[in-house]
Amino acid sequence: xxxxxxxxxxTSVSVHWDDLDLEDFRDHPLLAGALRTLRYMAxxxxxxxxxxxxxxxxxxxxxxxxxxxxxxxxxEEFWHGEALAAVLAMHDITVDYDALKASRxxxxxxxxxxxxxxxxxxxxxxxxxxxxxxxxxxANEWSAITAYQRMAELEEHPVLAExxxxxxxxxxxxxxxxxxxxxxxxxxxxxxxxITRFALxxxxxxxxxxxxxxxxVRHVMTHLMSGPEGRRAAxxxxxxxxxxxxxxxxxxxxxxxxxxxIPA
Amino acid sequence: xxxxxxxVREFARTAQGxxxxxxxxxxxxxxxxxxxxxxxxxxxxxxxxATMAHLRNVLVTPTHKDARVTAFLVTxxxxxxxxxxxxxxxxxxxxxxxxxWSGAASDAGTHRRAASAGRGPVRRALAGFAQGWPVIGVHMxxxxxxDWMLRAAYERVARASxxxxxxxxxxxxxxxxxxxTRFFQEEASRRLAASxxxxxxxxRELARTVWxxxxxxxxxxxxxxxxxxxxxxxxxxxxxxxxERDIAxxxxxDRRAAASVLRGLAGGPxx
Ligand SMILES: [Fe+2]
Ligand SMILES: [Fe+2]
Numbered sequence: 001x002x003x004x005x006x007x008x009x010x011t012s013v014s015v016h017w018d019d020l021d022l023e024d025f026r027d028h029p030l031l032a033g034a035l036r037t038l039r040y041m042a043x044x045x046x047x048x049x050x051x052x053x054x055x056x057x058x059x060x061x062x063x064x065x066x067x068x069x070x071x072x073x074x075x076e077e078f079w080h081g082e083a084l085a086a087v088l089a090m091h092d093i094t095v096d097y098d099a100l101k102a103s104r105x106x107x108x109x110x111x112x113x114x115x116x117x118x119x120x121x122x123x124x125x126x127x128x129x130x131x132x133x134x135x136x137x138x139a140n141e142w143s144a145i146t147a148y149q150r151m152a153e154l155e156e157h158p159v160l161a162e163x164x165x166x167x168x169x170x171x172x173x174x175x176x177x178x179x180x181x182x183x184x185x186x187x188x189x190x191x192x193x194x195i196t197r198f199a200l201x202x203x204x205x206x207x208x209x210x211x212x213x214x215x216x217v218r219h220v221m222t223h224l225m226s227g228p229e230g231r232r233a234a235x236x237x238x239x240x241x242x243x244x245x246x247x248x249x250x251x252x253x254x255x256x257x258x259x260x261x262i263p264a
Numbered sequence: 265x266x267x268x269x270x271x272v273r274e275f276a277r278t279a280q281g282x283x284x285x286x287x288x289x290x291x292x293x294x295x296x297x298x299x300x301x302x303x304x305x306x307x308x309x310x311x312x313x314a315t316m317a318h319l320r321n322v323l324v325t326p327t328h329k330d331a332r333v334t335a336f337l338v339t340x341x342x343x344x345x346x347x348x349x350x351x352x353x354x355x356x357x358x359x360x361x362x363x364x365w366s367g368a369a370s371d372a373g374t375h376r377r378a379a380s381a382g383r384g385p386v387r388r389a390l391a392g393f394a395q396g397w398p399v400i401g402v403h404m405x406x407x408x409x410x411d412w413m414l415r416a417a418y419e420r421v422a423r424a425s426x427x428x429x430x431x432x433x434x435x436x437x438x439x440x441x442x443x444x445t446r447f448f449q450e451e452a453s454r455r456l457a458a459s460x461x462x463x464x465x466x467x468r469e470l471a472r473t474v475w476x477x478x479x480x481x482x483x484x485x486x487x488x489x490x491x492x493x494x495x496x497x498x499x500x501x502x503x504x505x506x507x508e509r510d511i512a513x514x515x516x517x518d519r520r521a522a523a524s525v526l527r528g529l530a531g532g533p534x535x
Contacts, residue, residue: 010282049334052316053323067316071345078276078338100331
């Protein structure tokens with residue numbers, strides 16, 4: 001299934017919420033637990049551009065298509081951050097650039113070494129490594145959609161639900177790009193399948209794990225992905241990932257939840 | 265450091281997207297552009313579109329920690345994407361075959377080596393450790409100088425082509441780029457003024473950068489043609505002198521730093 005990059009770039013817009021009545025949060029505020037999850041999500045969205053360096057340190061064909069996608073993708077994700085920040089602002093929680101900078105500073109050495117590690121790995125295994133990135137991206141975008149859907153269900157707040165629906169709709173286009181890229185590369189190379197299986201089962205962690213404390217990750221996962229409903233949602237993401245060529249049987253999301261001790 | 269005045273949120277909110285609706289491409293049928301102008305526009309499209317390679321080089325360093333700068337760069341890349349798109353459309357309308365786009369033949373490996381300008385992400389990341397926070401000032405200075413060069417290029421193209429349809433588009437493009445220049449100028453000035461280390465690193469980086477940014481992808485001949493078109497002749501001398509003066513006037517930089525940029529422009533990659 002080909003992804004039409006020209007159509008995507010021509011129709012990429014920043015998510016809008018000026019027609020939504022955010023004042024409604026003043027009368028019907030979200031609870032502290034939900035706000036903590038929302039704050040986490042906003043951080044992840046704002047941080048997206050930082051992943052650009054990882055993706056681009058590895059060889060990739062059709063650079064122009066990938067560049068075009070990344071340009072729009074970065075901007076859409078930035079605006080997801082802004083939209084969530086607008087909701088937080090209605091609860092007197094300010095997300096400014098200085099606060100984001102502070103949270104990026106906390107990352108320390110692990111983060112600083114990432115681009116080097118990625119690039120060395122990338123040149124070792126060549127273009128097959130791009131399959132890892134693309135599959136990784138798909139897993140993250142599926143996770144994002146699932147997280148927003150779960151959040152909307154749990155909070156039962158009509159304004160929040162509509163905003164999250166709009167965001168998730170854009171995440172679905174991101175999924176389409178990453179899966180079309182990943183599928184082609186996985187289908188073309190059993191080596192790519194093996195490397196991707198290995199990297200995902202060994203290194204994958206829920207989106208935001210590298211930029212938030214384990215406490216925050218556990219809070220968000222418990223909030224959104226615990227209990228039978230949460231597990232069902234996790235299984236759905238795993239089913240999508242394991243449906244890719246050569247990845248059958250992978251259960252990375254459920255494994256991660258088990259690893260964090262999130263009650264099923 | 266001086267406080268920042270540029271409003272990044274406002275910039276992001278009012279970003280300029282596609283220029284396609286205002287290109288008036290049919291007008292070129294009656295008044296086609298000169299071949300050398302088309303070639304320069306084609307080269308400019310490649311340069312404007314080279315944002316992701318540049319972002320990669322910049323984001324492997326501590327610059328990625330500054331959320332205000334990365335927020336700016338996201339919208340900057342978006343606006344430049346659509347500038348490149350407009351230029352390609354004009355090239356195509358004048359019988360050219362725009363490069364650097366879907367379907368364009370390009371070997372990924374060669375492209376990547378060229379985009380890294382001799383220093384790949386590993387070397388840049390390692391250098392970024394050693395350079396620390398001042399490297400943000402360096403990146404802002406490099407962005408500023410590149411913006412000044414491309415502005416000179418658009419001005420030269422406008423004068424050489426004397427074409428109303430193109431003039432209107434170039435004015436739009438320069439308007440869009442004016443905000444980029446303003447951000448880079450403010451950031452470069454306040455960071456260079458605040459940190460002698462940033463100024464020292466900037467002098468070194470200016471001397472070894474392959475100008476304009478992204479031009480290694482063009483290939484040597486096309487790059488030289490572009491530089492000659494923009495900075496050649498007596499009109500070019502005036503633009504080069506302005507560029508030299510502007511660079512020398514930045515805090516912590518001087519005529520020597522400015523001269524190193526012009527040497528790099530004239531001779532290709534500075535040694
Ligand atoms: Fe998002
Ligand atoms: Fe996304």
